[in-house]
Amino acid sequence: MPSFDIVSEIDAPELLNAVDNSKRELGTRFDFKGVNADITLKDLTVTISTESDYQVNQIMDILIKNLVRRNIDTESMDADDKITHSGKTFSKNFTFAQGIDQATAKKIVKFIKDQKFKVQAAIQGDKLRVTGKKRDDLQTVIAALRGESMGLPLQFNNFRD
Known part of the structure; x- marks a missing residue:
C-alpha cells in the first residue's frame, strides 16, 4: 500500500x-x-x-x-x-518547534477524515503516517494539506509506492 x-x-x-x-x-x-x-x-x-x-x-x-x-x-x-x-x-x-505535537496531529487527522479522503492517518510519535490504496488519493491529501494552515510548517517525506 x-x-x-x-x-x-x-x-x-x-x-x-x-x-x-x-x-x-x-x-x-x-x-x-x-x-x-x-x-x-x-x-x-x-x-x-x-x-x-x-x-x-x-x-x-x-x-x-x-x-x-x-x-x-x-x-x-x-x-x-x-x-x-x-x-x-x-x-x-x-x-x-521540532515535530508535530499531539493537538496538531489530532487536528490534521480530523481534517483528513472530514474531507472524506480514502486514506488512513495514524499518529506515530511526532509524525503522522498516511496510507491509502491509490497514489492519487495520497497526492490529493498532500495538496489539501498544503492549502490548509495548520500552525506548523509541514513537510511530506518517505513517499512509498
Missing part, C-alpha cells in the same frame, strides 16, 4: 546560518554601533538581547528576514509573550 509521512522539522544548520548572518548584519549596521546587542542560538532557542526594547524588535526583524532567506518557515517560531528586562538588558526568546 502506498504511504507517506507528515513531519515538521527545522533544518538546524540553516537556522545556525541565519543566526550567524543576523550577527554579521548587526555588526555592520550604523544604528547598532556602540550598542551591546547579541543573538545566540542554543538547542533550537534563539535569544536576542540588547539595551532597549525598541532595538529588540529591530533585531527580530533582521532575524526574520534572514530566516526567510534561508527558507526556514517562521510559523514554527514560537516567541515569548513579552520582552524581559533584567538590569541594563532587554531580551526575548524564540523557540523553534
